[in-house]
Amino acid sequence: MAGIYIHIPFCKQACSYCDFHFSTQLKNKSELISSILIEAELRSNYLNEKVESIYFGGGTPSLLKANEINEIFNQLHKFYQVDSDIEITLEANPDDLSPAYLAELKKTPINRLSIGVQSFDQEDLQFMNRAHSASEAKSSIINAQDNGFENLSIDLIFGSPTSNFKKWEENLKTFFSLNISHLSAYSLTVEDGTKLAHDIGKGKVKKLEDNLALAQYKQLQNAIKDNGFEQYEVSNYCRNEMYAKHNSSYWKSTPYLGIGPSAHSFDGNSRQWNIRNNAIYIKNMNSNLPYFEVEELSEENRYHELLITALRTKWGISLPIFKETFSTSIVEHFFNRLKKVENRVFLDENIAKVKAEYLFESDYIVRELML
Numbered sequence: 001m002a003g004i005y006i007h008i009p010f011c012k013q014a015c016s017y018c019d020f021h022f023s024t025q026l027k028n029k030s031e032l033i034s035s036i037l038i039e040a041e042l043r044s045n046y047l048n049e050k051v052e053s054i055y056f057g058g059g060t061p062s063l064l065k066a067n068e069i070n071e072i073f074n075q076l077h078k079f080y081q082v083d084s085d086i087e088i089t090l091e092a093n094p095d096d097l098s099p100a101y102l103a104e105l106k107k108t109p110i111n112r113l114s115i116g117v118q119s120f121d122q123e124d125l126q127f128m129n130r131a132h133s134a135s136e137a138k139s140s141i142i143n144a145q146d147n148g149f150e151n152l153s154i155d156l157i158f159g160s161p162t163s164n165f166k167k168w169e170e171n172l173k174t175f176f177s178l179n180i181s182h183l184s185a186y187s188l189t190v191e192d193g194t195k196l197a198h199d200i201g202k203g204k205v206k207k208l209e210d211n212l213a214l215a216q217y218k219q220l221q222n223a224i225k226d227n228g229f230e231q232y233e234v235s236n237y238c239r240n241e242m243y244a245k246h247n248s249s250y251w252k253s254t255p256y257l258g259i260g261p262s263a264h265s266f267d268g269n270s271r272q273w274n275i276r277n278n279a280i281y282i283k284n285m286n287s288n289l290p291y292f293e294v295e296e297l298s299e300e301n302r303y304h305e306l307l308i309t310a311l312r313t314k315w316g317i318s319l320p321i322f323k324e325t326f327s328t329s330i331v332e333h334f335f336n337r338l339k340k341v342e343n344r345v346f347l348d349e350n351i352a353k354v355k356a357e358y359l360f361e362s363d364y365i366v367r368e369l370m371l
Contacts, residue, residue, distance in 0.1 A: 001052035001083065003249040006036065006072060007260030008061040009278055012093075016129045016199070017157075019191035021262035021276045022059040032261075032278060033068055035285035037075045039259050039274075044079035046257045046265065051076075052083045053246035055091075056110075062092035066104035073109050087151075087245040089114050094140035095132035102147035112151040113144055114184070114244075119157060120174045127162045129195065141178050153182035153244065158220065159213030160188050161206055168216045172223045181242040185220055186235050187213040217360045232314045234359045251309045270296045300371050303330050307366045316346075316353025330371070337369045 010029060011022045054076060056069070069090070076082065089112040090105070097115070105113075119125055122134040132140070144152060154175065158168055175183060188208060190197050199205040221231065229237045233251060236244065249256055250266075258265045258274065261281040265272040274292045275281045284291040297305065303326060310317045323331055338345060344358040344365055354362050 001249070002047040002049050002254060003053040003055065003246050003256040004047075004051055004076060004080065005246070005256060005258045005260075005263055006054065006056045006061075007258065007263040007274075008056060008058040008064060009261050010058065010063050011060045012063070012095075012131045013129065014195065016127065016195040017188060017191065019194050020059065023278055026063065028278060028282060029063075031282050033064075033072065035282045036072060036260050038285050039291070040072070040075045041079055043257055043259065043265075046267065047080060047255060049255070050081045050083045051086065053087045053089070053249060054082075055089045055246040057091050059091075060093050060096070060116075061090050062096035062101070064090075066108050069105075069108045069110065087112055089153075089244070089246055091116060092140075093130075093132060094136045097140040097143055099143050099147065102143055102149070106148055111149075112153070113149050114153045114155070115140060115144070117141075117154045117156060119160070119163075120171050121162070121167050123162045124157075124160050124167070127160060128157070138174065138178070141180065145179075151182075151242070152180050153184060154180055156183065156185045157188050158185060158216040159208060161208065163212075163216070165216070165219060168219060169223075172220065176223075176227045181240065182236070182238045182244060183224075183229070184236050184244075187217065214360055221356070230314075231356060231359070234312045234362055248313075251313045252315065253306065253309060265292075269302075270294055299327060299330065302326075303334075304370055307369050311352075311354050311366055311369075312359070312362055314353065316351045319350055319352060322352075333371060334369060340368050341365050 007021070009022045009032070010026050011024055013024060014022075054073070056064070073088070088109050090110045091114045093116050117137045118128055118130055120134050120137050125132065125134060125137070141152065141154065156171055156175065190200060190208060196205065200207055224231055224237050229239050230241070231237050232243055233247070236247065253266075253268065255267045256265065258272075261274055261278050262276040263274045272292045272294045275284065281291055283289070295301075306317060306322075322334070338347065338352065344355055344361065346353050346355050354365055358365065
């Protein structure tokens, strides 16, 4: 099985922490969609297996109209083998999810919504420069459920300077009260070139506290267990095995195709990434000019890719497959380096995985295991 990611590079406004590729100018949206349709046809031979997930990410894909979503999906259905039980996710901002828009979405193949709530607290939202209010954060979920969207995920952010243990507890209580099956929760990070990085550099915002983020992460892990959720990845939690098919494909090294400006693709042996500029992407797609770069992955690259992805998850690294895939020198290196982090890793003859209590340190563990 494989996945397709569609990057929709438009937003109403820039969030203070975001470094994803997007534009707040929507004037060339129709040209961009036309270019996505062209790329979908051009890349039709990239995947040689059925597609089990399609993910509209961004940016803010909920700025698309229902007919634009249908147009893209029809093109994908035309050129790719689509699984009958496919998961089709649309990332959405709460302020876009009016009852009228949701009713239109029900006329599309979208069967899963990933709602960018980030917080149910107004002060947090203002600090992040989100376009929605705390009341919209909650009402958008209720509106989606009322319109028949049962497969919902929301994003929450912890570790903000405006947050504390009480606020984070209230955020989680609100989440659990809304009967949602999936949660993605991320620690606020400072990315170069963002408003948050600028404001911290100028002393307008205090530096983020690692201890606060770690404490709120542990607070989250405890709350998840108490409410019948399972943590299956560093930042992802679900009930009743409602794992995100698309994101899981990244962590399990399943092939996926990325379409749209800045989108990435992976076929097991190489990575590709598209031009990170809307105007140039549109121009090159319509002029038959190069629009992506390719990196062939060496054995060392593939080993590092496996560490970075698999050790984030509850599934970890399958040791029998690992031994079959990599050279003796890399296998020996891996097991020798494991001794450095053995208290943080569960290990038997079949699997190596980071223990749940150490998942927040997975980046450190990965670095220790690299060549």
